[in-house]
Amino acid sequence: MSSATITEFICHLLSATANASLYGVSHPQVARLSEQAFANIETVLQSRPEITLMVVENELVIDGQPHTVSLFINRFTQILKSRGIGILKLYKGITKSEVDGLIGGLAKQLEDTAQLMTSSDHVRLGKVNVNRSGMSAESAHNGSHSEKLSLPDMPRKELSQFMEIYTTLKNKHKLQINGVTEVVTGFINVFREEGKPLLAMAALRDADEYTFTHSTNVCILNLAQSMAIGINGQLLNDIGVAAMLHDIGKLFIPEEILTKTGKLTDEEFIIMKQHPVKGARHLLETPAVPRLAVITAYEHHMKFNLSGYPRVAAGWEQNLCSHMTMISDFFDALRTRRPYREPVPLAEITDMLHSMVGTDLHPALTRNFLRIIAGLEESAL
Ligand SMILES: [Fe+2]
Numbered sequence: 001m002s003s004a005t006i007t008e009f010i011c012h013l014l015s016a017t018a019n020a021s022l023y024g025v026s027h028p029q030v031a032r033l034s035e036q037a038f039a040n041i042e043t044v045l046q047s048r049p050e051i052t053l054m055v056v057e058n059e060l061v062i063d064g065q066p067h068t069v070s071l072f073i074n075r076f077t078q079i080l081k082s083r084g085i086g087i088l089k090l091y092k093g094i095t096k097s098e099v100d101g102l103i104g105g106l107a108k109q110l111e112d113t114a115q116l117m118t119s120s121d122h123v124r125l126g127k128v129n130v131n132r133s134g135m136s137a138e139s140a141h142n143g144s145h146s147e148k149l150s151l152p153d154m155p156r157k158e159l160s161q162f163m164e165i166y167t168t169l170k171n172k173h174k175l176q177i178n179g180v181t182e183v184v185t186g187f188i189n190v191f192r193e194e195g196k197p198l199l200a201m202a203a204l205r206d207a208d209e210y211t212f213t214h215s216t217n218v219c220i221l222n223l224a225q226s227m228a229i230g231i232n233g234q235l236l237n238d239i240g241v242a243a244m245l246h247d248i249g250k251l252f253i254p255e256e257i258l259t260k261t262g263k264l265t266d267e268e269f270i271i272m273k274q275h276p277v278k279g280a281r282h283l284l285e286t287p288a289v290p291r292l293a294v295i296t297a298y299e300h301h302m303k304f305n306l307s308g309y310p311r312v313a314a315g316w317e318q319n320l321c322s323h324m325t326m327i328s329d330f331f332d333a334l335r336t337r338r339p340y341r342e343p344v345p346l347a348e349i350t351d352m353l354h355s356m357v358g359t360d361l362h363p364a365l366t367r368n369f370l371r372i373i374a375g376l377e378e379s380a381l
């Protein structure tokens with residue numbers, strides 16, 4: 001197989017897809033490009049029975065070999081990922097109408113593709129594996145989490161995208177800040193449209209994928225707090241990004257300590273308490289991370305009266321985003337179902353929040369938060 005031909009195939013397929021999403025599948029330009037893509041793939045499959053294209057993180061791997069990165073290969077990889085496709089297998093005997101079907105499916109908007117992107121005789125689609133436990137994008141979309149909460153409007157794309165960024169980060173310690181920003185923008189958009197359902201999603205969960213789900217929830221809760229007091233624009237985005245990354249330092253804490261269900265020993269707690277400093281340092285070294293994220297990672301356990309950690313000099317002024325994150329963090333921790341307890345009822349959390357005002361938590365922001373959760377009904381969660 002000449003790699004030039006497979007590259008040409010991808011190029012034509014991509015152009016056809018782009019045209020189909022702009023002008024519809026029946027546009028002559030789409031037909032022409034599809035014809036070319038079909039000719040390319042036929043050539044490729046003349047000398048072989050099949051070809052496998054696989055998305056591995058952000059790379060396109062063709063028959064086990066990573067493809068040279070280029071703008072359009074990258075774009076193609078993104079499209080496959082956004083459609084939840086991790087593996088695309090093409091077999092000898094592929095027909096023109098199967099290529100058309102592939103183009104049509106790829107060109108559809110994400111919401112519509114769930115049923116439309118199906119395998120055919122010579123085109124097989126597999127889902128993306130995005131997390132360590134092997135949960136696929138499919139199960140991330142339709143799995144127990146969304147079923148349990150019965151929220152059809154949950155921002156699937158953002159969740160699976162962030163899960164992937166998070167997994168890459170966990171494995172390679174390489175943060176893709178652009179991806180995080182994109183996810184936050186997605187949340188903000190969904191929030192503008194959905195508001196309450198998104199908030200409800202953040203308000204109750206199981207302790208699975210702890211830090212991942214926790215980060216997205218704290219992000220949603222921070223956005224709710226910020227929007228309620230009229231924060232908008234770049235600052236709103238930065239607050240969301242900061243929330244997403246506030247616990248990033250936990251990547252540097254041993255798994256046994258993070259997942260321990262019992263009480264931590266004194267030594268373990270000392271290690272655990274290092275996550276704000278480790279996180280801030282990591283973010284500081286990562287290009288393009290908003291300063292606010294560094295500050296928030298560092299300050300989110302300090303408490304309003306500075307009695308938390310890390311210890312700082314008296315008179316230290318915490319950023320507003322750190323105060324917000326503390327509130328969201330506290331709320332999310334209590335709403336999490338633990339092996340040893342059910343989520344704490346909202347009424348009880350409300351009482352706790354009241355009692356922490358001025359000592360642990362920022363008074364005005366806590367009142368703001370209480371107003372937000374007063375709008376949620378226990379039964380709706
Ligand atoms: Fe934390």
Ligand SMILES: [Fe+2]
Pocket residue numbers: 214218246247329
């Ligand atoms: Fe946290």
